[in-house]
Amino acid sequence: MNEHHHVPVLLEEALQALQVKDDGVYVDATYGRGGHAQKILEKIGERGRLLMFDRDPRACEDARRRFGADARVSIQQAPFSTIGRMIEGLGLAGKINGILFDLGVSSPQLDDPGRGFSFRAEGPLDMRMDPGSGESAADWLNRAEENEIVRVLRDYGEERFARRIARAILRERSIEPIATTRRLAEIVARAVPVREKSKDPATRTFQAIRLHVNRELEELTAVLPQTVPALAPGGRLAVISFHSLEDRLVKHFMRVEAKGRELPPGLPVRHDQFRARLKVIGKAIRAGVVETQRNPRARSAVLRVAERTAEGAA
Known part of the structure; x- marks a missing residue:
């Protein structure tokens, strides 16, 4: 690269x-x-x-x-x-x-799968601009309560299916922690019932989590x-x-x-x-x-x- x-x-x-x-x-x-x-x-x-x-x-x-x-x-x-x-x-x-x-x-940052910013490639779910500081996206996503996830997706991603996505995340993480970008993208894709034209269903979720993790x-x-x-x-x-x-x-x-x-x-x-x-x-x-x-x-x-x-x- x-x-x-x-x-x-x-x-x-x-x-x-x-x-x-x-x-x-x-x-x-x-x-x-x-x-x-x-x-x-x-x-x-x-x-x-x-x-x-x-x-x-x-x-x-x-x-x-x-x-x-x-x-x-x-x-x-x-x-x-x-x-x-x-x-x-x-x-x-x-x-x-x-x-x-x-x-x-x-x-x-987007093009490096190891940074975890993109849902298009498999990589660790990190998203931190400074990987040596703060909580990764995976760490936050696997501990946050449903209402906190909903708030982040709504406030930062303007995601209208925030509640459905949050519940899907909680359900899936109870089976196995969510650790990679592709797994999160697949969870979101299954939870979102309506597709926006020319936009991946995970776009708003990834954007919202990135904004939150990096404040x-x-x-x-x-x-x-x-x-x-x-x-x-x-x-x-x-x-x-x-x-x-x-x-x-x-x-x-x-x-x-x-x-x-x-x-x-x-x-x-x-x-x-x-x-x-x-x-x-x-x-x-x-x-x-x-x-x-x-x-x-x-x-x-x-x-x-x-x-x-x-x-x-x-």
Whole structure:
């Protein structure tokens, strides 16, 4: 398997959104396999800087192998919810010119059966972005109560047959623990009575469990507020989402920060404390026909962009 086989989504659009400057300081919060990072490095000069984050140890190994000798680069293996603290520790708070998030899983993660992300190939039911941390999908699935499984499938997978699937899982695991991707996919396929066109019946279940195991929505909720004080005035925040729940969080966050916090009635606070800290840039950007034909993963991608205001940073 080629570890570098990953096609970055909305590459040119993301670079345009970041407005990369020769001497700018940028953060690639989700390195993946470095498609966006490589292009940012091609655009910045000797005085520029790029901080790379990923919680997947294989992604960080790839980053060190390819870019570790570059003096402009810093590589951190950590969940992106730690970005704010790390930026502050480096003395770069309020000095970052652009932060990019490319959410979800990368192609190498999906394509490696050993990672357990895909229902298309047999592999251990793991799904952790950092296999050395937290509870695997199998461990969770074999201990969770029915109502917890139902909640995860409904909330994160928007699965209308969540109850039927949860009961099937409990029934099957009482016979033998569910340890592999194919066994889970087969359990779900038997439990789902209606097929969606061009969609495997296990799609929503695998997506929901992956989001839960990696706490992806919680991570996103935690990191978004950290990006604002990290950005310099005029600095850009660019987020590529592949899931409606992620995109909803990003859209709401940017709108709230662009509106400015409500001024509580009767409280002795200064009006400048409630200025808008972000300005939304343009409308949501989606991949065009050419890109989606070349890379089907791009079909669900949504890019949203916001800029740090000078007033809110004052």
